[in-house]
Amino acid sequence: MRYLLLLIIRNAFRQKLRTVLTMVGIIVATVAFGLLRTAVEAWYAGADAASATRLITRNAISLVFPLPLSYQNKIQQIKGVAATSYSSWFGGVYISEKNFFPQFAIEPRSYLKLYPEYLLSPQEERDFFRDRQGAIAGKKLAQKYGWKVGDIIPIRGTIYPGDWNFILRGIYKGTSERIDETLFLFHWEYLNERLKQTGAERANHVGAYVVGIEQASQAAQISQAIDGLFANSLAETLTETEKAFQLGFVAMTEVIVTIIEVVSFVILIIILAVMANTMAMSARERKREYATLKALGFPGSFIALLITGESVVIALVGGLFGLLLLYPAADSFASKMGTFFPVFRVTPETAWLAMGIALVVGLAAAAIPAWRGATISATAGFRQIG
């Protein structure tokens, strides 16, 4: 057994250049596959971090239409509702269009209560509550633009015209790595006051309500109760769990996810082709050796084992190196993409999957050469040249 393993490993490195090239190919494929899978997971990050005890109530026509502020009290009175808050999408521009990050106008106290996963120090929380012009930003966002507490952040409104200046009163951290740290939150009251001054119809309206419920199992029932309350009114509502709400966004861009998944599959076929090619060559070159082994009395299965073992050794070593490179690659990719992917990290599942695929590629690539090597007759093997 020891000698068999030694023979396999020696064989694998007999053609140093070819083996190294094949391994580089597998390393590249592993890194690419890992990055793509992580990107798809990042797409679903918002839905994964959603809480089962939060519902989102929005205008039934679409998110573009607001809901009256007066709905809050009515929702609050429904049995099973623990807390309510609201937010409005601001969609402003910081310096230039390229710097996209989500901005929401919120009712600070109730909102932060509903989202305990955003951690602020008591001091920062107090400062934020007291200052109507105050705002808080996620840690990643603040790092990206080098903001510090106390900075004035100018944002140009697109939906709400004009120049808005916010004072950064706190930088929140997520309770886990899955929490989005790229949000910018400020007082809804500040927005509303400006709208009242300009006499816009949009004053006293909110983008969506966040409804905290006592038990996750009541989600469907309470959603129906809320929507029933406002049926046939001027602004009908659509209530769904936070997860469903987030998945709705993912569904709209599902094509992109599908493309990425197809491409991940393509890369596996490419690397399989490269690997199979290498094994086919090795087997072709060693026909005479296999014939010799056969003549000495080794069975065909032994030759198949030699070829398969060699292929798996190359694939697994390449896969391991690829995995080691994947983590720094993901980190540098995440820092380059900035806030585009709020959450971008390699999960253990991805790592296991990458290694599993390397093993399968190693086995599949050796299939044809192993079968050929096992079934070739000794005399035919000696007759072959090149």
Place this chain on the structure above:
Amino acid sequence: MPPYRPRQAFGKSVSMHLPSSYILRNLWTRKLTTLLTALGMALVVFVFATVLMLSKGLEQTLVATGSPDNVIVIRHSAETEIQSIIDREQAAIIASLPDTAYSLAGIPLLSKELVVLMVLPKKDQGKPSNVTVRGISATGLTLRPQVRLTQGRMFHPGAREIIVGNKIAQNFANASIGKKLRLGLGEWTITGIFDAGKTGFSSEVWGDVEQLMQAFRRNDYSSIIFKLAATATFAQAKKQIENDQRLTVEAKRESRFYAEQSEMMSRFLKILGLSLSAIFSIGAMIGAMITMYASVANRTAEIGTLRAIGFPRSSILQAFLWEALALSLLGGIVGLAIASFMQLLTVSTMNWQTFSELAFTFTLTPTIAWQALLFSLLMGLVGGFLPAIRAARMNIVDALRAA
């Protein structure tokens, strides 16, 4: 090893090229290897071409949506029609400006429009998607010559009737003639289906602007579109609109406005696709390199014989380079052939800039075809270069001994 010196790169005495049949036969000898290597390259070319086709299709759809003679007026600093608000007073001022073209009947070609998003369930799996609903004035259709009614009739102004784009009729549930859609608090009957070719309008729902404003309880328009009396007067019209103290709007040529709406998506697709192609091409080039190195190693004696007969180093180098190029061209052609079938597919996704549904197709242009083939040849060249050098630098005596 002696340094590599071609005897005479270009000269009369070196007319000794190895015949192309020799090169192609070498590929034919090892069919499995040739096939596997070409397959790897074909897949890379396929990805490369598909992504370019996708972003081209997106650009073409949005560029074709606007026409250069039309001017679109939206509120200052709003990036899309959805975010824009123009009140009736300002709309009236814009409508009275002198640069607007008139129809033969003497009606100004200007449409005051309302653009909102509405959630509709898609046909497959019933997933919700944001659809653009556009309220238009009577001249709205005239302003867009690329839009034709293909089935049914135009909606009657003042009635709760709508017409839908053909992509909406295809992709969404309950979007055929005679069916009703719920907008605001009422039911709206679909009276017609229009075809706007490969433009973004094909993914929209159109109705009468005043009726829709009532339904959505809005008192403001989103945008004003008018046709210029003469294309050249755009700068003048823009200046007049943007310098007017009573107005808080900006004016753009419609064609440019729609091109800008596709920038973010198409840039994302390009970056994603090209970086993927770059990563994949490393894999395919390694495959080509392995194949060519093996090809050289297998034919050591052959190369020695050729050199002994009198073929110069340069012919050997060329022969192996041509072999690699032929291999990659085969891969390129196969990849492009598979990619061309993608033109049958329509992609419908949300445009991030407008948050609305947009349907577009993969578009293969001659430029993309050339780029894809050149890309595959480049892979062949890079992959085949080192092995070809190795073949050319072989020592005759040693090579002959290897047999």
